[in-house]
Amino acid sequence: xxxxxxxxxxxxxxxxxxxxxxxxxxxxxxxxxxxxxxxxxxxxxxxxxxxxxxxxxxxxxxxxxxxxxxxxxxxxxxxxxxxxxxxxxxxxxxxxxxxxxxxxxxxxxxxxxxxxxxxxxxxxxxxxxxxxxxxxxxxxxxxxxxxxxxxxxxxxxxxxxxxxxxxx
Numbered sequence: 758x759x760x761x762x763x764x765x766x767x768x769x770x771x772x773x774x775x776x777x778x779x780x781x782x783x784x785x786x787x788x789x790x791x792x793x794x795x796x797x798x799x800x801x802x803x804x805x806x807x808x809x810x811x812x813x814x815x816x817x818x819x820x821x822x823x824x825x826x827x828x829x830x831x832x833x834x835x836x837x838x839x840x841x842x843x844x845x846x847x848x849x850x851x852x853x854x855x856x857x858x859x860x861x862x863x864x865x866x867x868x869x870x871x872x873x874x875x876x877x878x879x880x881x882x883x884x885x886x887x888x889x890x891x892x893x894x895x896x897x898x899x900x901x902x903x904x905x906x907x908x909x910x911x912x913x914x915x916x917x918x919x920x921x922x923x924x925x
Contacts, residue, residue: 758812758849762858765807765819770799772816773809773841780841790924791839797920798823805835805866806859810842810851818842820855822863823918825872827891831911833869856883863906870905872915877902891915 765773777792798804803823810818818841825836837859842851860883863871873880877887877899885902890912893901903910 758817758846758851760810760812760817760851760854762808762810762854765804765809769809769816770796773807773819776816776819776843777839777841779844780847781839782844791841793923793925794839794921795819795821797923798918801918801920803918803920806862808855808859808862810855812846815843817846818851818855820859822859822871823920825918826916827911828913828916829911831869831913833867833908834911834915835863835868835871836915836917837871837873838875853882860904868906869908870903870910872901872903874901876900 773795774792777795781787781789781791798821804821805824806822808820809816820840822835822837825834827834840852840855860871873885874893874896880902884904887899887901888903888910891903891910892898893915
């Protein structure tokens with residue numbers, strides 16, 4: 758499927774929320790708050806990267822990246838997620854296109870690196886791997902992964918923005 762990857766526009770917010778809700782509706786290991794998280798990040802001005810995949814007039818994918826803090830004081834680190842693809846189009850490479858485009862944008866912004874909470878089999882394809890000493894409290898270490906763009910990997914606990922606690 759041919760899609761255009763572009764930055765989120767203000768008029769996309771409702772479509773992104775619907776898409777995100779649908780994408781996670783039957784997913785395992787979800788709190789079903791992903792759309793709330795994206796909206797809360799947007800309201801807080803914390804969407805460093807927000808890209809959509811568009812096929813014709815329809816949004817079929819979205820990825821959000823926001824700043825994270827590391828207890829060591831390391832700067833320039835970001836968290837990827839949520840990433841959403843329309844349920845009937847999953848497995849067709851749209852998520853991979855969003856991943857590559859969002860990571861490329863982070864590199865252009867001069868980011869030190871990116872972390873993600875998710876399936877090591879999927880995210881490992883993009884260079885993410887669990888890193889000893891870089892942790893997300895309460896999460897099995899193999900599911901919390903990082904990718905450094907320059908300067909190596911920090912050590913410490915990572916904290917996502919409070920928007921990740923959004924429930925409405």
